[in-house]
Amino acid sequence: MSVSDTTDWPTSALDAAATAFAALTCEPQPMVLDCTIFDPGLGLPAKAIPLPALRDWLLRHPNAYTARDEVWRELIRRARLDGPQWVVAAVGMAMPALRQYAAQLSAVYGGDPADVDAEILTGFLTALRDHVDLAKPAPHASLCKAAWRAGHHLLRQQQEYLPVDDIEHVAAGPRAPRVPYGHPDLLIRRAVTLGILDPEDEQAYVDVRLGHRAIEPIAAANGVSVDALRMRLSRIDSRIADALTDGLLTGTASPETRAHLRKQAAQRARRRAGRATPAHRVAATPAA
Structure with missing residues (x-):
């Protein structure tokens, strides 16, 4: 089975994601996760296991908190680093919870339930891509919480909307912007200019601290470990x-x-070059 075999593609975002997950995990070559990479003490099956079977195992062991955390750290890491198939895999693994949220919110939503599905999936994917910190506990719960919040926000928007004929009599006049007036990007650029922030670290800092992007792909792009970048x-x-x-x-x-500040920046540059030098020397040494 492949996605292209499906003649009627689902209009619901969650249904579409479930269809894609089924295509990835069907026989004869289902997508698997090698659970031998985990600590045997977690109780996970010590083999490469198809993702639907792994999802069923986690559902049957709701109190296996540590095992679930480790599995989801690996799923999130792969979704961020190893391509879109692992994004689909992560969504499929979370589908029971996402379905439950969609059913609860759609029951009180006055619009198209497909809109709720789309918001839930968007919230989940946003957190999957950038917002869940793998150094913190319960990554699966964080993903699910983000999905629920996104769907619930759509519900609140519908309840808070109030049409009016004319708002000119209540519209506020112009106001001065709040202090500080400067955009954070400008402060970061000034920090680079002064030597407080090294130029080679500027983009990573902006992406992680201001853009709230996931740190794993950025560390990989910079050729350093996640811990080192942290x-x-x-x-x-x-x-x-x-x-x-x-x-x-x-x-x-x-x-x-x-x-x-320039002197301090130069010292940091020398230390960084010193750490890189041994590797360069080894690479440049001819074979005997």
């Missing part, structure tokens, strides 16, 4: 916080301060 961003957080406290990002830095 520590690097944490150190940048501290430097930026100190700079904001000292007024360096919103005021004028003295020549002495600029020189000190």
Whole structure:
């Protein structure tokens, strides 16, 4: 079975996702997850197991919290790094919960239930791509919570909507923007200019801290481990916080301060180059 074999493609987003998952996991070559990568003490089947069977195992063991967390960390990691088939796989693995949320919300929604399905799936995929932190517990619960919130937001929008003929008599006049006026991107650019943030770290910092993107693909693109990038961003957080406290990002830095910051940036660059040098030397050494 393949997706192309389906003559009537479902109009519901969840039905479409379930159809795609079924195509990926059908015989004769169902998509599997090798559970031998996990700690045997978790109780998971010690073999490569088709995803529907793994989903059934998790449903039959609702109290296997650690096992579920490890399975979902691996699913999310693969969805972020290994291609769209693992995105479909993650959605399919969560389908029982997503179906339950859709049924509950559609029962009180006055519009097309397909709209609820679409919002739930969108909320799930957004969290899957960027918002769930794999360093924190219960990643599956975080995904499901994001899906529920997205569907519930659609319900609130319908309940809060109130048509009126004319709002000119209640519309607020122009107001001054709140302080600070500067966009965060401008502060980050100034931090780079001053040497507080290294240029090679700027995009990663913007993506993770301002864009709230998932850290795993960004670490892979930068050729570092997730833990190393987390520590690097944490150190940048501290430097930026100190700079904001000292007024360096919103005021004028003295020549002495600029020189000190450039010196610190140069020291960081030398340390980073020093860590990379041994690997380069080994690679450049000719074979005996």
